[in-house]
Amino acid sequence: MATAPQAGGLADVVFDHAEEDPHRVALGRKADGRWTDVSAAQFRDEVLALAKGLLAEGVRFGDRVAIMSRTRYEWTLFDFALWSIGAQPVPVYATSSAEQVFWMLYDSEVTACVVEHEDHAMTIGSVIDRLPHLKRLWQLDDNAVGELVAAGAHVDDEVVERHRRAVTPDSVATIIYTSGTTGRPKGCVITHANLMFEADTMVTRWEPVFHSKRGDEASTLLFLPLAHVFGRMVEVATIRGRVKLGHQPEMAARALLPDLVVFRPTFILAVPYVFEKVFNAARRRAEGDGKAGPFDKAVEIAVRYAEAMEHKAFGIGPGPSATLRMQHQFFEKVVYAKVRDAMGGRVRHAMSGGSGMARRLGLFFAGAGVTIYEGYGLTETTAASTANPPEQTRYGTVGQPIPGCTVHIADDGEVWVHGANVFSGYLNSPKETDAVLNEGWLSTGDLGALDEDGYLTITGRKKEIIVTSGGKSVSPGVLEERVRAHPLVAQCLVVGNDRPYIAALVTLDQEAVDHWLSMHGKPPLSAAALVRDPDLETEVRRAVVAANTLVSQAESIRTFRILAHQFSEEHGLLTPSLKLKRRAIETAYSEEVDALYR
Structure with a gap:
């Protein structure tokens, strides 16, 4: 089990890994339509150079800097550069409206902002007269990284080192705003300790599923928004867990699927929507080829096969019968392999969160050779609080509490969570913080039930x-x-x-x-x-x-x-x-x- 860190901050691992294994491929970067490898040493050098530029441009320890962009390499670069100097990134969705942007930047008192392109810059510009703390604006598509690196060329490396050594686990790492389904978004204060504990727990417990086969290089393509806590946790976990990380800015199938085929990740982390799209595309393709009947039969066999394997794992059944195994093998090349090929061909495991996944869909993918581990968490819990364990996945549930985390069902059915991943409160909102935090226990607002084996099922929202x-x-x-x-x-x-x-x-x-x-x-x-x-x-x-x-x-x-x-x-x-x-x-x-x- 991962333990709460006693010293240091999120950026330390970038420098440690570069020192220990400088030539290891840490990230994949796409530019001009081609993927290139980025070594641990190269990433460290880029983080250091950008951190010096941020200092040169006036960003100081404890300052908040907004990042408004789709998921791309530069976001991760800025995150770790800002963490290197003790600054606090404030993620903003690329699709946010001007009023949403205003509220988040005003509430968090950001002093600088990184945007992806001119449209984002214009959005900021439309509300800038109401943002008295905002002093600087950089645009990624207008050479923001190059300009900052040039500005910091005269800064000594030791200046960044002094800032980095001053970061402690209880330092604030980021302010992530809730999605605002029931009102104005609230800023969740997430510490370095929150993110390190969460990421290290996921890596320690689920590391075996990062690989498609034993001994291969683990890699994943991140297409979740980095403005969302799930995407942010993946970013941190992959860097800390020595998993090769690539970025894809679009979740739409037409853009995502070609990059999955080229990047060929060994595992992916997604929301149910992505798996639904993969399944529905395969079903339409089969129907278009006049093979809807065989495809539906293959689905039924996959579901029955996975269900038999699930029963065996829990000791309530012998596993698939000989007949079922033969039927499953028959559909392996003609259906199941093609479904896996749509995700790059090497994916054998995936993690899903953000919303509930239908049990039947999870069973189908498991039967088709891709086990999806569904989990549950909130922004307030720095992503996952529960997840299905690799050796005993119970489809249709969101799994058991992750190591170091405790889940309790209150008398009214509300899910309460306790652990080192639970946030420290809402920014500027002590009353709202007190309403959800009680002696370290977070009342989630979700309704759920725990079965006899400690697996959680989410049944709804109290407010819904x-x-x-x-x-x-x-x-x-x-x-x-x-x-x-x-x-x-x-x-x-x-x-x-x-x-x-x-x-x-x-x-x-x-x-x-x-x-x-x-x-x-x-x-x-x-x-x-x-x-x-x-x-x-x-x-x-x-x-x-x-x-x-x-x-x-x-x-x-x-x-x-x-x-x-x-x-x-x-x-x-x-x-x-x-x-x-x-x-x-x-x-x-x-x-x-x-x-x-x-």
Whole structure:
């Protein structure tokens, strides 16, 4: 088990690794469409040079510097350069609105800001008159790194060393803002100790799954937003764990899948959305080739095979039968290997977090040769508090508490967490901090249950519980997740507060719909015509009926409305981490919601 660090800070490992093994490949960097290797020594030199430039430009110990960018190599470079001088990066989503940017930069009193491109610079510029502490702005696509390195050329290396030695585990490492599903984002104060404990625990306990086979070089392609705590933890864990790290700025399949094929990671860390996309793309490809039947059979065999292996791991079954093993082997080359090839060909393990994954999807991937370890955590817990252990994965749960962490279920079903990964509080918000922290225990706001083996299942959010006019309490998450499992469905929002019954708003996955129209010999339809198509409505109704089998009649979805457009972050209906903003959606679609009850 990893222990809470007693000395030093996050940047130390960069210098230590360069000293111990300077030629080891630490990162992969993509430039002009080509990947090149970055050694431990080269990364150390770049971090040091940038740190000197930051000092030369006036960044001081304890200063906060915002980073507004997609996931790219330079973000990691800035993180470790800032940590080298005791400064505190404040991550900002690349898609944040001007008002969101203003609040985060104002609340955290940032003195400088790094942006990716001119559009981001203009966003900052639109609110800069309300940011009295902001003095400097650098743009990555306008040679920010080169300019800073040149500015710091005269600074002695020892100046950075003095700053780095002054960093202690309880020093603040970063301020990460919550996604703001229920109001204004809050700044979570995360220390160097929080991140080091979290990263080292994940590396120590899960290191065997970083490899595709014994003895190979571990590598991963990071495509999660570095503004999110999950992506940030991956960044730190890979550097500390000597895992080759590459960056990909887009999670969209069209950009991500080609880089997975070229980079060929040995494991990946993602949100369920990515695995759903991989699965649905494989299903559409098979259907387009006239092989939907064999693909569906392969899925069924994979699920049964993985379930038999799961039972064996827990001592409640003998494992796959001889017949099942033969069927599984038959589909290995024709289906399962192709699914793995879409992720680069070497991935045998993956970790998933951020939202719940359907048990059946996890079983399919396990049966197809990619075991996905689902976990659970919050910004306040520096990412994972629980995760499925490598030797005993229970699909459909978020696993057991990670080593050094404790989980308790309160009388009202709320999940409480205790451990060295729990944050120190919300910035400038003592009352809100006191509301969630009690003698080191964090009340998460999530509802859950622990089984007899200590595996946690998340059942919903306290603030999202719907109470119908008849007094029935309904947790919408389980219904929404099941409806969304249908390949044609992009999003589902269950409604019914103070209403006589439960209903739902559903949006469509356009790529899947285009494929469905083609396979059914239908012409392309406008969005308005599409939502009125009776065959499409029948398909969505199947998803709703499937979801209703999970709950009682009083909790079931009685009616639904298909919407012409997806909920988007641009319109304020999603958080940057793609969570639904329930109140905002119900307000924006109030007429549609009212129509469900007429």
